[in-house]
Amino acid sequence: CAIPPSDHPTHSNGPKCPSAPRTPVCGDTRMQHKDLLLPQHPQSCGTSSRSPPASCRADPSGHLPSCITPFQSSLLAIDLWASKRLGVCAGEGSAWGSARPLMKVIEVSGHGIPWLLGTFYGLCHSDSSAAREVLLNLLFALLLDLVMVAVVKGLVKRPRPTHNKMDMFVTISVDKYSFPSGHATRAALVCRFVLRHLVLAVPLRVLVVLWALIVSISRVMLGRHNMTDVLFGLLLGYALYGVVEHCWLSPATAPTLFALWSR
Numbered sequence: 001c002a003i004p005p006s007d008h009p010t011h012s013n014g015p016k017c018p019s020a021p022r023t024p025v026c027g028d029t030r031m032q033h034k035d036l037l038l039p040q041h042p043q044s045c046g047t048s049s050r051s052p053p054a055s056c057r058a059d060p061s062g063h064l065p066s067c068i069t070p071f072q073s074s075l076l077a078i079d080l081w082a083s084k085r086l087g088v089c090a091g092e093g094s095a096w097g098s099a100r101p102l103m104k105v106i107e108v109s110g111h112g113i114p115w116l117l118g119t120f121y122g123l124c125h126s127d128s129s130a131a132r133e134v135l136l137n138l139l140f141a142l143l144l145d146l147v148m149v150a151v152v153k154g155l156v157k158r159p160r161p162t163h164n165k166m167d168m169f170v171t172i173s174v175d176k177y178s179f180p181s182g183h184a185t186r187a188a189l190v191c192r193f194v195l196r197h198l199v200l201a202v203p204l205r206v207l208v209v210l211w212a213l214i215v216s217i218s219r220v221m222l223g224r225h226n227m228t229d230v231l232f233g234l235l236l237g238y239a240l241y242g243v244v245e246h247c248w249l250s251p252a253t254a255p256t257l258f259a260l261w262s263r
């Protein structure tokens with residue numbers, strides 16, 4: 001199943017194949033491969049796209065190894081296909097278009113701004129030093145998450161799904177990219193953080209986990225992300241919590257920071 005090299009988004013900086021056929025050779029798959037962001041033999045313009053050594057050279061843009069096996073390629077194609085099928089709230093006219101407003105409320109619940117503002121507000125108004133310690137670490141976790149997601153998005157530069165409508169509440173420049181899902185990383189990170197540091201009754205703990213899952217699933221349903229963006233986001237958020245725990249800020253390890261907030 002050959003993919004016309006000129007259709008690949010990374011080719012904007014790399015070699016062009018103006019003479020490559022533009023007729024679909026794999027039906028819908030050709031169009032969906034635009035989102036893979038893995039060069040399809042960019043060096044093989046004018047030669048057979050089956051030439052194996054060319055497929056393992058460095059990506060001209062230097063962002064990703066271009067050595068993609070047929071197995072990986074198939075997994076990504078399945079990801080794109082399934083994500084498109086699951087994007088049932090991607091537009092008002094989609095199968096579940098009427099649920100889109102609810103999905104957008106869920107989107108805001110996992111957005112960085114309410115979490116940052118809420119944590120900052122709590123920090124300024126908390127009287128107990130224990131609460132301040134937890135909130136300061138939550139603020140650190142949220143900022144670390146924003147930075148890590150921005151770095152990975154900027155490195156990978158995977159475009160958002162073609163069916164996504166870019167009508168998101170406050171975004172930053174890298175949010176035009178899709179991998180990983182910032183909402184999913186935040187949901188996993190906050191979920192682990194809250195379960196570890198807040199004393200909650202079991203039903204509330206279940207609700208926190210459900211919220212994280214719903215925020216993550218809603219990214220695909222809204223058409224914002226492919227499934228792999230969300231799965232990687234969840235893993236990244238889970239792992240970032242480990243970093244936060246490892247670097248835990250306390251009055252002993254960061255006295256200056258705590259002095260800022262003490263009364």
Ligand SMILES: CC(C)=CCC/C(C)=C/CC/C(C)=C/COP(=O)(O)O
Nearest residue numbers: 112113170171172175181182183184
């Ligand atoms: C302090 C500071 C730089 C705050 C920026 C907060 C902000 C605009 C975060 C962006 C949140 C966002 C829209 C993430 C994208 O989530 P995806 O799940 O679509 O990747």
